Amino acid sequence: MEKVSLPIILASHNPGKLEEFGRLFASTDVRLELDDFSGREIIEETGTTYRENAELKAREVARRTGHWALADDSGVEVDALGGLPGVHSARFVSDDSWENSREILLRLLETPWVKRTASMRAVLCLASPRGLVFFSEGVVEGHILTWPRGQAGFGVDPIFSIDGETSFAEWSQELKDRVSHRGMAVQGIIPIIRQVMAL
Secondary structure, rough: OOOOOOEEOOOOOOOHHHHHHHHHHOOOOOOOOEEEOOOOOOOOOOOOOOHHHHHHHHHHHHHHHOEEEEEEEEEEEEHHOOOOOOOHHHHHHHOOOOHHHHHHHHOOOOOHHHHOOOEEEEEEEEOOOOOOOEEEEEEEEEEEEOOOOOOOOOHHHHHEOOOOOHHHEEEEEEHHHOOOHHHHHHHHHHHHHHHHHOO
16 A cells, blocks of 8 residues: 655645644644645535545645645534535635624524534545545534634634533633544544554
8 A cells, every 4th residue: 555655735725724733733743734725726626525525625735746635624514404504614605704604693593592403524535646545524513502602713613512602712722622523533534644654
């Protein structure tokens, strides 16, 4: 099997994700580097699932750089909205995360708390320049709050809660990293990276 060569290129230009991945991999022996996307999209996300979109991005960056690449696709799935916005979370009604969160809140205005259940899901894809791919997924269950809370985090963090009281945007980075969907996905991909590196 093809051995992983370091560094691994992180296929993202989302500042929030870059910061979060930096923390999640900081205590590991895995070295991530950023590709220079120069403000352009990595590749059009034409997939209908998180897995397809993560693979599209990872394969493209691996092909372009000649290094192994790691990409993620993630989103929030609101049960009362039939699973929306899902894979469209980053561009539900806008490129602005607050406008997307506001749209979710507006659509749930008359929805009782018991039916405001939601999941945050992240899928990671590790791809090699020769076309090998590996996946890891993380999911966390919670509720959509009735109003944003907190100033930290990004995306829908201010309106998503797993304890019914505080949002992810109110939690410390360390606590969120231990229980978040992206944190779970990273914990799943690290053993895969180490296993392939050892071959």
